[in-house]
């Protein structure tokens with residue numbers, strides 16, 4: 271195990287930010303800490319980094335007891351949402367910084383910086399100033415800088431949080447590929463479930479200072495251990511008293527065995543999907559959401575006012 275967190279508690283005054291957190295993070299894995307704002311993700315990351323002290327409990331990094339080690343002795347690299355670059359230094363100098371203060375030989379620094387800039391696809395920007403980069407390029411520079419010291423652990427706190435949706439998406443795909451190349455143990459804080467599902471090997475869902483569930487993206491999505499995890503990992507709707515995903519409901523245009531009768535009240539096309547609001551034709555006349563593909567909508571000629579029959583497809 272790369273990071274072992276045992277019995278970590280943290281309060282801010284009366285407020286319990288972390289409540290007896292136990293977590294093992296395997297070496298070489300990309301782990302997402304996912305949860306709603308204020309749930310304690312950043313606090314946990316900062317405790318791993320050594321930027322914050324736990325009130326009790328321990329942190330072991332690569333077999334070394336790190337609980338009382340200062341941040342600079344933990345061999346961790348970090349990147350935050352708003353990255354503080356050295357504004358007057360070139361991109362290459364920013365990346366070299368950690369190596370230069372460690373007094374590495376000049377030739378080694380030069381070689382390493384070139385390699386890192388290649389890795390983050392910024393070779394042609396080596397001589398620019400950080401202000402001459404886009405937001406996404408700046409965060410890639412931040413990653414190169416964090417990786418320069420060859421950290422045993424890379425800690426990322428909402429690294430793409432300040433970027434627009436399109437750049438975020440590009441960078442998360444890029445981060446996944448980068449991780450597949452360098453395999454450095456990485457812990458990534460996000461409140462964006464799609465980001466976690468797309469990027470992480472394993473997701474730790476944190477809410478109100480506690481771990482709700484740990485598992486692979488598929489496990490969390492398909493077998494959430496409670497309603498909180500289920501709702502947090504994607505849209506849900508209530509059907510027959512159970513939470514189901516809107517696209518895990520099959521829609522028929524004719525009566526079927528165990529089909530729940532309903533009527534389409536509204537529909538909205540969102541890209542490939544069509545969202546249907548359907549009114550259940552039982553005593554309560556509850557309205558629920560069902561998502562079908564555009565192809566299904568077309569082949570069944572689903573339209574507002576039509577009667578349909580619903581069958582939940584998930585277990």
Ligand SMILES: Nc1ncnc2c1ncn2[C@@H]1O[C@H](COP(=O)(O)OP(=O)(O)OP(=O)(O)O)[C@@H](O)[C@H]1O
Nearest residue numbers: 282285287305306307308309310311312313314461
């Ligand atoms: N230095 C501090 N002093 C007082 N309260 C704090 C401090 N740092 C964090 N908190 C509180 O602890 C709770 C957890 O904060 P934390 O930043 O870990 O949450 P988070 O899950 O990372 O949320 P976000 O995504 O909004 O950053 C919050 O309610 C926050 O207000």
